[in-house]
Amino acid sequence: MANLTEAASVYDGFDFYQVDMHFSDKQKALRQEVRDFVEREVIPNINPYWEMAEFPWEIARKIVNLPIIGGPLFEHDAAGLDFVEMGLVMYELGKGDGSISTFYGVHSGLAMGSIGMLGDEEQKARWLPEMVKLEKIGAFGLTEPEVGSNAAQVKTTARKSGDGFVLSGAKRWIGNASISDILIIWARDEDSGDFGGFVIENPGETEGVAIKDIWGKVGKRAVLNADIRLDNVFVPKENRLAYVKRFRDMAQVLGVGRYGVAWEAAGVAAGAFELALKYTKAREQFGKPIAGFQLIQQKLVEMATEVTLMQTLCLQLSHLINRGLLNAGTASMAKYNNARKARYVTQLARECLGGNGIIIENHIARLMLDAEIIYTYEGTNEVNLLLVGRELTGLNAFV
Numbered sequence: 001m002a003n004l005t006e007a008a009s010v011y012d013g014f015d016f017y018q019v020d021m022h023f024s025d026k027q028k029a030l031r032q033e034v035r036d037f038v039e040r041e042v043i044p045n046i047n048p049y050w051e052m053a054e055f056p057w058e059i060a061r062k063i064v065n066l067p068i069i070g071g072p073l074f075e076h077d078a079a080g081l082d083f084v085e086m087g088l089v090m091y092e093l094g095k096g097d098g099s100i101s102t103f104y105g106v107h108s109g110l111a112m113g114s115i116g117m118l119g120d121e122e123q124k125a126r127w128l129p130e131m132v133k134l135e136k137i138g139a140f141g142l143t144e145p146e147v148g149s150n151a152a153q154v155k156t157t158a159r160k161s162g163d164g165f166v167l168s169g170a171k172r173w174i175g176n177a178s179i180s181d182i183l184i185i186w187a188r189d190e191d192s193g194d195f196g197g198f199v200i201e202n203p204g205e206t207e208g209v210a211i212k213d214i215w216g217k218v219g220k221r222a223v224l225n226a227d228i229r230l231d232n233v234f235v236p237k238e239n240r241l242a243y244v245k246r247f248r249d250m251a252q253v254l255g256v257g258r259y260g261v262a263w264e265a266a267g268v269a270a271g272a273f274e275l276a277l278k279y280t281k282a283r284e285q286f287g288k289p290i291a292g293f294q295l296i297q298q299k300l301v302e303m304a305t306e307v308t309l310m311q312t313l314c315l316q317l318s319h320l321i322n323r324g325l326l327n328a329g330t331a332s333m334a335k336y337n338n339a340r341k342a343r344y345v346t347q348l349a350r351e352c353l354g355g356n357g358i359i360i361e362n363h364i365a366r367l368m369l370d371a372e373i374i375y376t377y378e379g380t381n382e383v384n385l386l387l388v389g390r391e392l393t394g395l396n397a398f399v
């Protein structure tokens with residue numbers, strides 16, 4: 001039996017169960033590149049943006065230097081990552097900052113992913129090359145003021161008109177919308193009842209589109225989310241994504257999104273835990289490091305265990321998705337578990353720092369509030385639970 005060594009348990013990048021042994025050199029090299037970027041560009045610079053609720057262009061535009069845009073897409077110079085790599089990217093970005101991981105996840109995953117998975121060759125050639133270079137920013141408009149969890153019942157309509165469609169309705173919470181050049185709006189065709197994805201190019205300059213950022217968010221403050229009004233907005237017919245007719249066509253994009261968010265949640269939790277571990281070993285009370293007290297160790301062990309469970313769950317999920325075996329149940333179970341546990345772990349981590357835990361310069365409070373958003377977006381915790389329940393029982397408990 002191998003010796004138990006501290007080196008295996010605590011080193012740069014917490015990995016108690018040595019999940020690393022499953023990653024190739026190429027996967028580890030990419031992870032290192034993203035980790036270096038996060039340590040050099042994100043962590044030292046993000047807090048003022050978060051506090052001012054300002055989008056950090058200074059940081060975001062440098063993502064173009066990483067070979068990660070487009071995630072698993074490989075056409076038009078997209079990154080062509082395997083799903084382990086995609087997961088590791090979300091983990092490392094999440095560990096650094098939730099606003100940056102969301103900016104990347106919306107642009108590269110939801111927007112480029114919709115075009116890559118559901119667009120035809122002409123549409124991909126038209127939009128992806130500039131999106132890969134971050135010359136055009138993408139957004140994904142599904143949620144509405146009156147329709148959140150019940151997303152299949154969106155009220156936004158598309159009416160055929162001349163050589164295209166006229167969109168009417170409203171969207172809410174749409175990430176990147178106010179800085180987007182490629183805004184995908186999900187709507188129902190008024191005549192056929194079909195579900196469709198409609199690309200509005202340059203939405204800021206399109207007649208009938210009104211985009212207003214939402215202020216006062218207490219999490220992911222450095223990424224912009226907006227309310228959108230669509231008042232008879234004309235979209236040419238060639239801007240309707242070619243391979244979407246039903247809600248479930250689009251749901252494939254959400255499934256991959258939930259996979260990424262499960263890794264993101266694991267990263268947020270790991271980031272908070274690593275900071276708490278370091279702090280509790282250095283901070284002394286009653287004449288010794290607080291990490292030496294049983295009650296602190298209980299929190300550290302809880303956090304370490306949950307992070308390890310999240311990592312191992314993500315790893316197995318990556319094997320499923322790489323083999324084309326991801327389904328609604330497995331994607332939702334990972335999102336459900338990891339989002340819930342990220343909330344728990346970040347709160348424990350914040351407790352370990354006492355008063356210093358609520359100061360933004362120590363980063364944990366930011367991660368804790370970012371975890372609140374992860375709990376709600378890409379399907380709330382309840383919605384993901386119900387998706388797993390439906391998979392297990394064959395019975396729909398949504399209504």
Ligand SMILES: Cc1cc2nc3c(=O)[nH]c(=O)nc-3n(C[C@H](O)[C@H](O)[C@H](O)COP(=O)(O)OP(=O)(O)OC[C@H]3O[C@@H](n4cnc5c(N)ncnc54)[C@H](O)[C@@H]3O)c2cc1C
Nearest residue numbers: 140141142143148149173174175373377378380382383398
């Ligand atoms: C910061 C942020 C970023 C976001 N980014 C985007 C984006 O880029 N694009 C986009 O389209 N959307 C985005 N969203 C929207 C997000 O997906 C929705 O907030 C989410 O789907 C929930 O919808 P809702 O907020 O309307 O809550 P509601 O659907 O009103 O839910 C309220 C509560 O009721 C519960 N609930 C609802 N139905 C059931 C049920 N059948 N059984 C049990 N409980 C139920 C929910 O779980 C929740 O707890 C974002 C949200 C946030 C907060």
